[in-house]
Amino acid sequence: MYSSGLDAIVTLQSSVSQLASAQDGAAKSASPPRLDWWSIAAIAPAVLILLGFLFLFFYGVFQSLTDLKFGRPLVHFIGLTNYAALIKTDDFWNSVRATLVYAGSAVLAEAVLGVALAKLFATEVFLARVMRPVILLPLVLPPMSVALMWTTMMDPQSGILNYLLSLVGMGRFAWISDPATAMISLVLIDIWTYTPFFTLIIFAGLQGINEEIREAARVNGAKGWATFLYIELPLIAPYILIAAVFRLIESLNQFDIIFGTTQGGPGNSTSVLSVRAYITAFQNLAFGRGAALMVVNWIIVLAGAFLTVKLWRYVRQRVS
Template sequence: MASAASGKGALAGGRVVYIAMLAPALCLLFLTIVPFLDGVYTSLTNEKLYAGVTRFVGFANYLKLAQNPTFWIALGNTLLYAGLATLIQIPLGLAVALLLDVPSKVQWFFRSTIALPLLIPPVVAGLMWKTMMQPQSGVLNWLLAQVGLPPFAWLSDPSTALVSIVLIDTWLFMPLAAIILLAGLQSISGEVLEAARIDGANAWQTIRHIKLQALKPYIVLVAMFRIPDALKSLEIIYATTRGGPLNATRTLHVMAYEEAYRWSSLGRAMAIVFILWVLSYIFSAILLTLWRKEETRFHGR
């Protein structure tokens, strides 16, 4: 009897602990889902920032966006921005990670300083680089003049503005890729590297056949962080070009910001944000599946 009572008491105590741990999770889930659903509903209305009357309009906001040429320009810029940022930052991050993995007396210094750009807010970074990219007084064109090159229209030329912003994004977020990939390099067993060296593998063969193979899950992880983040980039773009010149850097997030705070159209702004969410969800789901596949292949589980 005492044993049975003790078992019931332990079971009841376990239920209390379970409920106590489940309650915060359910609360967090509720606080996440409710604003999301409210945003989806807002995208189906004609809600204005300063108007009191809101009317349900169904998919009218989405249809108007589909008929707006600026939306398709912004969509193309968004995908191009995210693609360029990821394709540039992963190889650069890998190169930096490989350099930081080489033992040296000053290794600790470079590993500490590589993360400094991540401490700068994107708006501040955008304003700083905008000053350096000024056509007449910017330090970048001054450096070009020192080596006999003509000045470059960084942010004022529609053909170069988006690439210039991608370079700012790369300076700001490439260290994140380097840190993640460096962590992947540090996880490679020293015994495997030593065995490769004994077998006669040179540095390039070790990188190609061992390190890059081990880094595949980490490369996918970097893409899984950077692509959704680049898709919703706003601060750098708005601090430098505000979507110009001639819509050359207008992305979906910039367009949503202006719809909400310039034209007071919350319904249309939320429609754009929901499209951004769908894009982020699709890319994240694809990359998560690929990451799990690479993890299973490499670790065998």
């Protein structure tokens, strides 16, 4: 009888201690977490830089809503007047067209050539072994250096490109000196510079394809082109589109190559929005109007990137 009573007391004490431990644990978990100052210090520079960029962006948007101009002592808020004035000018729409043509042509051509070169690099032919070490060379060159180099090469009188054309019996080509060919010439420069970017990303996608998938296609009688079109191309489509997102953003914002070669000319044939905004703001000193042009350019970039990302998500869902 006494032993059973002792057992009951011991069991009760054990239950009380477990309940107290649970309450202590609940109290500790309910207490607010301590701040990790080291983590905060580590991310603080990135947060400050992001806030700085956001401040500059919104300040630029505010400038586009004013009549800010060099030498004007007072700045007035004029709302959407700058945008209304731009829409009424033919030069603005010409710049929009030039921006879309330049970016669309360059990105499409680079995607096609990038797929071809990536497929070439996936083989062991002699040309692939020669090109692999030098494929990154255009990407590491500063864009302004690329512009100056191609300006010299495309000189109608003394450029090496016309000399090479003369060796095969072709006449002189105007390149960037003629409004009819200037945009094509700029797209060729962009293709030479940024096709390696597409090539590297697509090549990584090809390397990630399981060899058993290709082998199964061969066993079922699929030839080389059929394997590429129906097996490899759908699998690397997300890689193509993610590269296109980055290149589309950069192409719509392209300034260095265009300004370094043509400065928007001849005439207005290559005057994309970024170049026109620079000329308006820093040569004509109409900073409010120039800021409005850059805001329009940003809206076009945002729309293009959004649509491309939506397409990428759709293709990724289909592939997976």
